[in-house]
Each structure stands twice: as C-alpha cells, then as structure tokens.
Amino acid sequence: MPQGLSRRRRGLIGGLLLALPCVLAGPDPALDPERVARGELVLRAAGCAACHTDPEDPEAFLAGGRALETPFGTFHAPNITPDPEHGIGRWRVHDLDHALRHGRAPDGSAYFPVLPFTSYTRMSTEDLAALWAYLVTRPAVSRPNRPHDLPWWLRWRGLATLWQWLYFDAERFEPDPKRDARWNRGAYLVEALAHCAECHSPRTWLGAIDEGRRFAGTRSGPEGKPVPNITPDRETGIGRWSVSDLAYYLETGMDPDGDFAGGLMAEVIDSGIGHLPPEDLEAIAVYILSLPPIRHAVDSGSEDQRDEFD
Amino acid sequence: MRMRYIAILTAVSGMFAATGLPAQDEDFDGVIRYRQGVMKAQAGHMAALSQIVRGHVPDPEHRLAELHARALVGLLEDLDHWFPEGSDFGETRAEARIWERWDDFHQAYEEAEDRAEALVKAVKKGESKAIAKAFKGLADACKACHKDFRAEEED
Numbered sequence: 001m002p003q004g005l006s007r008r009r010r011g012l013i014g015g016l017l018l019a020l021p022c023v024l025a026g027p028d029p030a031l032d033p034e035r036v037a038r039g040e041l042v043l044r045a046a047g048c049a050a051c052h053t054d055p056e057d058p059e060a061f062l063a064g065g066r067a068l069e070t071p072f073g074t075f076h077a078p079n080i081t082p083d084p085e086h087g088i089g090r091w092r093v094h095d096l097d098h099a100l101r102h103g104r105a106p107d108g109s110a111y112f113p114v115l116p117f118t119s120y121t122r123m124s125t126e127d128l129a130a131l132w133a134y135l136v137t138r139p140a141v142s143r144p145n146r147p148h149d150l151p152w153w154l155r156w157r158g159l160a161t162l163w164q165w166l167y168f169d170a171e172r173f174e175p176d177p178k179r180d181a182r183w184n185r186g187a188y189l190v191e192a193l194a195h196c197a198e199c200h201s202p203r204t205w206l207g208a209i210d211e212g213r214r215f216a217g218t219r220s221g222p223e224g225k226p227v228p229n230i231t232p233d234r235e236t237g238i239g240r241w242s243v244s245d246l247a248y249y250l251e252t253g254m255d256p257d258g259d260f261a262g263g264l265m266a267e268v269i270d271s272g273i274g275h276l277p278p279e280d281l282e283a284i285a286v287y288i289l290s291l292p293p294i295r296h297a298v299d300s301g302s303e304d305q306r307d308e309f310d
Numbered sequence: 311m312r313m314r315y316i317a318i319l320t321a322v323s324g325m326f327a328a329t330g331l332p333a334q335d336e337d338f339d340g341v342i343r344y345r346q347g348v349m350k351a352q353a354g355h356m357a358a359l360s361q362i363v364r365g366h367v368p369d370p371e372h373r374l375a376e377l378h379a380r381a382l383v384g385l386l387e388d389l390d391h392w393f394p395e396g397s398d399f400g401e402t403r404a405e406a407r408i409w410e411r412w413d414d415f416h417q418a419y420e421e422a423e424d425r426a427e428a429l430v431k432a433v434k435k436g437e438s439k440a441i442a443k444a445f446k447g448l449a450d451a452c453k454a455c456h457k458d459f460r461a462e463e464e465d
Contacts, residue, residue: 100386169448179385225462227463244366248360252360252446252449252450252453253449253453254356254357254360254449254452254453256357256360257353257357258352258353258354258355258356258357258358258360259353260449260452260453260456261453261456261457262456262457262460262461262462263457263462266453266456266457267457269453270457272454286314
C-alpha cells in the first residue's frame with residue numbers, strides 16, 4: 001500500500017474521530033424545531049417585531065429600524081438578527097437573559113426602559129431559551145443600526161443605571177393560586193410578554209409607569225399619540241367589551257363597532273399577538289377585563305381628564 | 311355702463327376667487343362628512359357581520375350575512391371618488407399620504423371591493439368556514455388601508 005494513501009486514510013480517520021462527538025450529540029438540542037416554534041410564539045406575544053422591524057422595509061425582519069419617539073428623545077430599535085457585526089450574532093443566551101430580564105447590555109451598561117425589560121423580567125426561563133432558539137435561527141441581515149437621537153444629558157448611560165436603581169427590580173412571574181389557569185396564562189402574557197401596560201399607562205416625569213393608573217391609557221404614548229384606557233371602566237375604558245370582543249380585536253384588529261386598529265397597535269396585531277392561538281387571546285382578554293376599572297379619559301376635550309405629567 | 315358693471319363684477323368675483331379657500335373648504339366639509347358617514351355605515355355592517363361569523367347570531371340560511379355583504383359591496387364601490395385631492399384638512403383623519411401615493415390608495419380600495427365581492431360569493435355558496443375566511447380577508451383589507459392612510463386620533 002503506497003505510503004501516501006495510508007497517510008490520507010489516517011487523516012480521514014483522524015477527521016472522523018474529531019467529528020464523532022458532534023455526530024453523537026446530533027443537532028444542538030437548544031435549537032430543536034419544537035423549541036424554535038415555541039420561540040416564535042414568544043416573539044409574537046412579546047411584540048418584538050413591531051419595534052425591531054422597519055415598517056417601511058418589512059422584508060428585513062427583525063433587522064431594526066423603527067423610530068420610537070418618546071418625550072425623552074427618539075430611540076431607533078436595533079438589529080436583533082444573528083448578524084455578527086450589526087445584530088446579536090456574537091451574543092450568547094445569557095446576554096439575551098441579561099438584556100431582557102435584567103435590562104443590561106452585554107458590556108454591563110444599563111438599557112433605558114424603552115426596551116420593556118420592566119415587563120420581560122417576568123419571562124420564564126423556558127420562554128427565554130425558546131426565544132433565543134428562534135432568534136439565532138433567523139437569517140442574519142447585515143443592516144447597520146441607527147444611533148438614538150437623544151438630548152445630550154441622556155446620552156450618558158449612567159442615567160439609565162440610576163433609573164433602574166430607582167424603579168427596577170428583576171423578578172419572576174408568580175401565578176396567583178386563587179385564580180384559574182386561564183387567568184394566570186393571561187396575566188403572564190400581558191404582564192411578562194405582551195407588555196401592554198408599557199404603552200397603555202401614563203408615565204411620571206421620570207418616565208416610570210404611574211402605577212395608580214396602570215393600563216388606564218395616556219394622552220401621549222409612543223410617537224406622541226394617545227393610547228386608550230384598557231381597564232374595564234364602562235365610560236372611559238373598555239368595560240362594555242366582552243371577552244369575545246377583546247379576543248376578536250386582538251386577532252383581527254376590529255373593535256366591536258366595526259372600526260379598525262391603526263398605527264402601532266395595528267403593527268402589534270399584525271406582526272405580534274394576532275399570531276397567537278385563540279386560547280391565548282382569550283386568556284389575555286379574561287385577564288385584561290378582570291383588572292380594576294379606572295376612570296381616565298385620554299381623548300382631549302373630556303372633562304374626566306386628570307392631570308398627567310406626560 | 312354695462313361694461314363698467316361687468317368690470318366691477320369681475321373684479322369683485324376675482325377678489326373672492328383669490329381668497330378662494332372658504333368656498334372650497336365648505337365643499338370639502340360636505341365631502342368629508344359624506345365619506346365619514348359611508349365609513350360608519352361600513353363599520354356598522356362589519357360589526358354586525360362579525361357577530362354572525364362568530365356564531366353569536368343565528369343565520370342558518372345566510373340571509374343576514376348576504377344583506378350585509380351586499381351592502382358593503384355597494385358602499386365600497388368608487389368610494390375613493392370621495393377623496394378629492396386636498397381634502398385632508400378640517401375634521402378628517404385622512405392622511406396627505408393618500409394623494410402622495412394615490413395609486414396605492416386606489417389599489418387598496420379595489421382590493422377591498424374585490425374582497426367584499428368574494429364575501430358575497432362565499433355567502434351565496436353558504437359554507438360557514440369559507441364565509442369566515444372571506445370575512446377575515448375583507449377585515450384585513452380594511453385594516454391595511456387604515457394603517458397606511460388614516461391618522462390615529464388627535465394627530
């Protein structure tokens with residue numbers, strides 16, 4: 001047997017031996033298709049795509065681009081595709097955990113609460129792992145991020161650290177044993193993933209949710225637009241809606257009067273919660289309609305309006 | 311004398327024409343209210359249909375569904391005619407984008423018309439699943455157009 005061939009064989013065997021652990025291990029269990037599918041539902045429920053996809057360029061899915069105008073400046077949602085340069089290609093699952101459940105960037109600096117980690121902190125570990133599996137199996141889009149357009153005094157991340165020290169504690173979702181499984185599923189979806197309160201509540205002058213009017217709407221939500229009161233107050237909220245009305249609205253965008261959601265809510269439905277299974281939408285509706293009703297009119301000209309800092 | 315009379319009349323009407331806007335605004339007011347009325351009528355039919363489609367209202371022979379679906383076809387026909395250029399001022403949520411992207415707007419309307427007609431066809435065939443699907447299709451068309459071309463309240 002010629003020497004050369006033997007060497008080649010040896011190389012081949014060596015290569016096979018090296019590859020063996022991978023073959024034995026099979027595909028990465030962290031990325032199995034079932035987990036990826038669950039991750040997509042988490043992403044839809046959490047409304048990631050509504051902010052992290054440019055509405056003018058929906059093909060560049062999750063590649064960032066939507067500008068979110070807030071009273072504190074304009075934030076440009078970054079690229080969260082697995083692109084190593086502009087996206088999260090160099091992240092590990094614990095970086096996603098730090099970002100979503102602890103409000104921290106991979107370098108340890110604090111995020112501003114425009115990323116709703118204040119809600120995502122309640123996300124379960126299983127859902128976080130599933131979301132990770134979904135995100136890293138998306139096609140990478142090499143689209144550069146736009147820097148946020150903030151006043152000079154906000155460009156210092158130390159302020160975000162201070163904000164978190166004042167208003168943020170990492171926590172987990174705790175189901176209420178006195179309520180049934182559907183209510184608890186709704187509570188988890190609303191409070192941990194869908195982060196409804198982040199837009200549907202007035203904020204204090206320091207940008208924290210006004211807890212006394214959580215879910216009671218605001219006159220100046222994202223992009224300076226009014227956001228309706230979604231507590232079940234009959235006059236100023238959605239107290240006249242049934243569970244079926246609300247679930248149907250979240251699926252189709254059509255309210256009980258036959259009118260349609262517009263703006264950011266249409267986006268949230270189209271790219272997010274509209275994809276959830278009917279039982280999840282019903283659970284959200286059950287939870288929302290069980291909230292304490294708060295009288296708070298957000299449309300201008302109403303006499304019920306209380307002063308808002310926003 | 312008659313010539314002078316005409317000259318004065320021309321000058322005076324010219325002055326009004328130069329300011330022009332009040333008369334035009336008034337015209338648009340009517341048009342804006344008309345189209346808003348039509349939209350509300352459409353919303354009423356959609357709201358009624360949604361109760362039928364969700365099985366909350368018995369309609370075994372689909373007579374009610376057909377009534378609403380036919381009304382929607384009629385109300386959608388040529389509705390974009392009632393969006394004359396410049397009618398985005400006043401009490402309206404119509405976005406200026408309508409006229410900047412008129413072809414898209416017109417196409418969106420035609421799409422809604424087609425889907426309303428598809429709904430009538432589905433209703434005539436009488437298969438509940440197909441009716442629900444066609445209704446969802448029409449609802450999606452309404453939503454898409456509102457998302458692109460209607461301002462949110464109190465813009």
